[in-house]
Amino acid sequence: xxxxxxxxxxxxxxxxxxxxxxxxxxxxxGKNAQGKTNLLESLYIMSLGKSFRTNKDIDxxxxxxxxxxxxxxxxxxxxxxxxxxxxxxxxxxIKINGIKAERNIDILENxxxxxxxxxxxxxxxxxxxxxxxxxxxELCLLKPVYYKYLGRYKKILQQRNSLLKQQEINEDLLAVWxxxxxxxxxxxxxxxxxxxxxxxxISRDISTRITNGKEKLEISYESNVEKKESLAEQKYYLxxxxxxxxxxxxxxxxxxxxPHKDDMILTIEGIDIRRFGSQGxxxxxxxxxKLAEIKMIKEETGFSPILLLDDVLSELDQExxxxxxxxxxxxxxxxxTTELNEELKKHLWKGKIFxxxxxxxxxxxxx
Ligand SMILES: Nc1ncnc2c1ncn2[C@@H]1O[C@H](COP(=O)(O)OP(=O)(O)OP(=O)(O)O)[C@@H](O)[C@H]1O
Ligand SMILES: [Mg+2]
Numbered sequence: 001x002x003x004x005x006x007x008x009x010x011x012x013x014x015x016x017x018x019x020x021x022x023x024x025x026x027x028x029x030g031k032n033a034q035g036k037t038n039l040l041e042s043l044y045i046m047s048l049g050k051s052f053r054t055n056k057d058i059d060x061x062x063x064x065x066x067x068x069x070x071x072x073x074x075x076x077x078x079x080x081x082x083x084x085x086x087x088x089x090x091x092x093x094i095k096i097n098g099i100k101a102e103r104n105i106d107i108l109e110n111x112x113x114x115x116x117x118x119x120x121x122x123x124x125x126x127x128x129x130x131x132x133x134x135x136x137x138e139l140c141l142l143k144p145v146y147y148k149y150l151g152r153y154k155k156i157l158q159q160r161n162s163l164l165k166q167q168e169i170n171e172d173l174l175a176v177w178x179x180x181x182x183x184x185x186x187x188x189x190x191x192x193x194x195x196x197x198x199x200x201x202i203s204r205d206i207s208t209r210i211t212n213g214k215e216k217l218e219i220s221y222e223s224n225v226e227k228k229e230s231l232a233e234q235k236y237y238l239x240x241x242x243x244x245x246x247x248x249x250x251x252x253x254x255x256x257x258x259p260h261k262d263d264m265i266l267t268i269e270g271i272d273i274r275r276f277g278s279q280g281x282x283x284x285x286x287x288x289x290k291l292a293e294i295k296m297i298k299e300e301t302g303f304s305p306i307l308l309l310d311d312v313l314s315e316l317d318q319e320x321x322x323x324x325x326x327x328x329x330x331x332x333x334x335x336x337t338t339e340l341n342e343e344l345k346k347h348l349w350k351g352k353i354f355x356x357x358x359x360x361x362x363x364x365x366x367x
Contacts, residue, residue: 001074001076001111001112001305001332002021002023002074002075002332003072003074003111003332004075005019005020005021005073006018006019006021006042006043006071006072007070007071007072008042008068008070008071009069009070010061010065010067010069011038011042011061011062011069012035012038012060012062012359013035013063013358014035014039014042014062014359014360017039017359019354019361019364021332021334022350022351022366024351025333025335025349025350025351025352025367026333026334026354027335027340027348027351027352028040028334028336028337028354028356029336029337029353029355029356030338030355030356031338031357034356034358034359035359036310036311036336036337036338037053037311039336040310040336041053042070043072043113043306043308043334044308045060045070045085046072046074046083046107046111046113047107047113047306048107048108048113048137048140048141049094049104049107052115052117057087057092058087061087061088066089067086067088067089068086068087068088069084069085069086070085071083072084072111074110074111076110076303081096081097081110081111082095082096083095083096083107083111085107092104094107096110105144105147108141108144109144109301111306112297112303112304112306113305113306113307114293114294114305114306114307114308115307115310116290116307116308116310116312117309117310117311118310118311118315120134120286121283121312122286123289124266124273124274124277124282124285124286125274125275125277128261128262128263131264132263134264135192135195135196135262136150138293139192139195141297142297142300143191146191149184149187149191152184153184153188153260156180156181156184157255157258157260159177160174160177160178160255161253161254164252164254164255165253174246178242178243179239181238181255181258182235182236182242185225185238185258185259186231186234186235187231189223189225189227189259189262190234192221192223192259192262193227196219196220196221196264197221199292200218200219200220202292202296203217203219203285203288203291204216204217204218206288206292207285207288209323210287210288210320211284215281215284216269217266217268217284217285217288218267218268219264219265219266219289220265220267221262221264221265222262222263223259223261223263224241224257224258224261224262225237225257225258226241238257238258241257242257242258245257266285273285283315287316287320287323287324291324294307298330304330304331304332305331306331306332306334307328307331307332309333309334310336311338313337313344314337314338314339318343321343321344321347322347325347333351340353345367348367351367352364352365352367353365353366353367
């Protein structure tokens with residue numbers, strides 16, 4: 001699968017743009033604040049239907065404009081796949097091969113993409129929320145029904161929390177929320193747990209290869225709810241945990257147990273590298289996670305995802321840069337960088353280099 005073309009209208013600082021990409025490597029160069037990340041963002045929305053850097057869709061509309069439209073053409077299994085997204089007065093409209101999608105989640109499972117930015121390099125040492133977001137993003141891509149579970153869970157959690165903030169707490173209503181919360185929470189715990197098990201196997205192998213066998217990364221699931229085999233049992237335990245903590249929750253006016261507190265434990269030789277890892281170890285682990293993400297998508301869906309590297313290469317040392325690019329032979333790559341240095345050029349064997357200036361592609365060169 002690869003992206004062949006993008007057409008933009010009023011997308012961020014691109015008033016109008018149409019470009020044809022290379023099947024293999026696309027390097028987007030330009031000075032700061034010219035539109036490199038904006039361009040990657042316009043590609044990424046074709047995968048999840050939303051941005052990787054904001055939850056506010058309207059932020060992507062060009063300043064002073066009242067809508068944007070982005071249309072991509074990909075080649076998947078030899079056939080053209082056209083996805084169009086527009087955001088404007090009527091909200092979000094998604095068209096797949098010219099047909100309007102009924103639900104936003106219909107966009108999933110069409111184009112698979114993974115984005116890797118300097119933010120992701122911090123995923124290991126940052127707060128648990130970043131790791132949860134990593135898991136969720138991946139699961140949504142792999143399993144659209146998870147997207148639904150997560151949406152329901154978050155909504156119920158919000159309702160439960162606002163109930164806890166009231167002066168008089170209606171316990172009957174609380175019981176209803178707990179029942180629903182446990183229902184969706186249990187599904188989320190099970191999906192995450194399976195996902196992390198697979199992720200562990202793949203990223204252990206990758207980290208061993210990056211470090212020539214010196215560092216073996218181990219990943220496990222950390223939840224404040226006891227992990228159970230069956231869904232029914234999981235729901236029962238989550239409900240029990242919720243009711244056990246009810247006094248505390250009322251006191252804190254917040255929900256203290258459940259998958260919204262989950263985390264991933266990352267260790268090397270038994271040492272928790274979230275807290276005690278060196279910067280190099282944390283970066284290698286982050287890179288392993290990302291590469292594992294790509295491999296999992298390939299294994300589960302049969303499609304090699306498209307990889308977007310936003311400013312990330314300059315943050316990695318030569319050896320890791322080389323490893324990253326060389327392990328991506330089957331994958332279409334989009335790389336943004338302010339400087340295309342000679343070292344990096346050596347790794348690029350085939351593709352196109354674009355120069356972006358003030359929301360316009362002003363130059364294109366073939367490698
Ligand atoms: N909705 C919008 N409408 C118009 N312009 C926008 C919008 N949102 C952001 N911009 C502008 O787009 C410009 C380019 O942003 P972008 O993040 O793509 O830069 P970049 O080339 O990736 O730079 P850097 O190298 O610093 O990462 C910025 O000047 C920003 O102010
Ligand atoms: Mg940028």
